[in-house]
Amino acid sequence: MSDAPAAVDRAEGGRRGAVAAKVVLFTLAVIGFFVLVGFYVARIVGSAGASGAAAGAPATGVSPEVGEAVFWGKGKCSTCHSLGDRGSAVRCPNLLDIGGHTDERARAAGLADGTAYLVESLHDPSAYVVAGYSGDTMPKVFQPPISLSGDEIRAVITYLQSQGGTVDAAAIQLPPDMEGGPGGAPAPAGAWKPYLAGDAANGEKLFRQGRTGVPPCAACHTVAGEGATVGPDLTDVAVIRGPQYIISSIVDPKAEVVSGYQPVMPPNFADILTVREIHDLLAYLMQSAGLPPDGGAPPGG
Numbered sequence: 001m002s003d004a005p006a007a008v009d010r011a012e013g014g015r016r017g018a019v020a021a022k023v024v025l026f027t028l029a030v031i032g033f034f035v036l037v038g039f040y041v042a043r044i045v046g047s048a049g050a051s052g053a054a055a056g057a058p059a060t061g062v063s064p065e066v067g068e069a070v071f072w073g074k075g076k077c078s079t080c081h082s083l084g085d086r087g088s089a090v091r092c093p094n095l096l097d098i099g100g101h102t103d104e105r106a107r108a109a110g111l112a113d114g115t116a117y118l119v120e121s122l123h124d125p126s127a128y129v130v131a132g133y134s135g136d137t138m139p140k141v142f143q144p145p146i147s148l149s150g151d152e153i154r155a156v157i158t159y160l161q162s163q164g165g166t167v168d169a170a171a172i173q174l175p176p177d178m179e180g181g182p183g184g185a186p187a188p189a190g191a192w193k194p195y196l197a198g199d200a201a202n203g204e205k206l207f208r209q210g211r212t213g214v215p216p217c218a219a220c221h222t223v224a225g226e227g228a229t230v231g232p233d234l235t236d237v238a239v240i241r242g243p244q245y246i247i248s249s250i251v252d253p254k255a256e257v258v259s260g261y262q263p264v265m266p267p268n269f270a271d272i273l274t275v276r277e278i279h280d281l282l283a284y285l286m287q288s289a290g291l292p293p294d295g296g297a298p299p300g301g
């Protein structure tokens with residue numbers, strides 16, 4: 001059964017192990033990129049993936065209904081998690097009946113109760129990693145680019161509580177850094193920024209058509225419903241994994257192979273693409289995820 005919205009079906013993203021931060025040229029770390037993204041975060045459309053009664057409702061207040069809209073929309077949770085047979089993501093834990101399992105998880109993790117476990121799952125995803133999954137895969141959803149507010153996090157927690165457990169908004173105690181605010185929570189330290197401002201239109205052209213000597217990405221990947229499915233759908237990859245990961249995936253695809261896929265991505269893009277073209281592709285993937293296409297590159301860069 002599939003009452004999941006197209007945005008969810010498209011998005012098979014997420015998963016897989018540690019980011020190999022080895023691509024020296026591109027890992028010139030400059031603090032500030034995510035700060036800039038934070039200013040644009042309001043542009044990420046929150047209601048796109050909402051469904052049922054919650055469709056179109058603005059994410060205000062704390063209730064399972066609001067949390068449902070966050071889960072299937074702005075929170076991008078459904079890019080990685082399904083709930084029972086709703087949603088299409090397969091590579092991260094299915095959260096069916098999660099509300100009924102959290103007390104036992106809390107005991108295993110040495111936490112006070114199930115609600116504390118849900119808070120911890122979102123605050124520090126690597127603290128307690130579900131068996132068989134990598135703790136690096138789940139983003140901190142209170143930080144850019146997803147930047148859920150404190151109330152949106154409370155709402156999504158009540159939604160998870162409602163999956164087989166008891167809804168108790170009053171029991172939710174968020175650490176101060178999860179409270180967010182207008183423009184989102186503070187940027188993580190050590191945030192990375194691209195090297196040049198890319199041209200999203202040229203990136204799209206390269207992605208769709210390639211050029212002499214460069215195969216089109218669309219021969220294997222889908223963006224916005226168009227392309228092939230040899231590799232993962234890349235529509236929202238910039239939101240769930242970030243720009244640094246995208247660049248390293250292009251220039252060093254073997255560094256981290258997405259689980260469930262064959263390692264068939266050509267390994268020579270770093271040789272056949274120019275640095276500018278790599279940034280054009282990044283700009284295109286930023287844009288497809290609703291992020292500023294310049295990726296916060298330095299003014300005039």
Ligand code: HEC
Pocket residue numbers: 013014015071075076077078079080081091092093098105118121122125126128129130133134135136137138139141156160240241
């Ligand atoms: C990029 C993929 C990704 C996204 C986006 C994501 N998660 Fe996760 N999540 C994971 C992975 C992988 C795990 C398992 C590893 C771990 O426990 O950290 C996980 C674990 C969890 C757990 C613990 C599950 C359990 O069985 O104990 C909860 C709860 C959770 N996620 C909720 C959410 C919510 C709510 C959102 C959206 C606000 C979200 N996740 C977004 C990948 C993701």
Ligand code: HEC
Pocket residue numbers: 013014207215216217218219220221230231232233234237241245246249250253254256257258261262263264265266269281
């Ligand atoms: C011959 C098929 C093929 C081509 C062409 C190809 N890719 Fe891939 N790509 C894959 C496969 C398969 C994976 C997943 C396995 C892996 O991680 O290596 C992947 C993974 C990725 C990822 C990581 C996705 C994720 O969800 O984590 C990104 C980003 C990416 N490719 C971007 C590109 C871009 C940009 C181009 C064009 C310049 C491109 N790919 C061309 C097959 C391809």
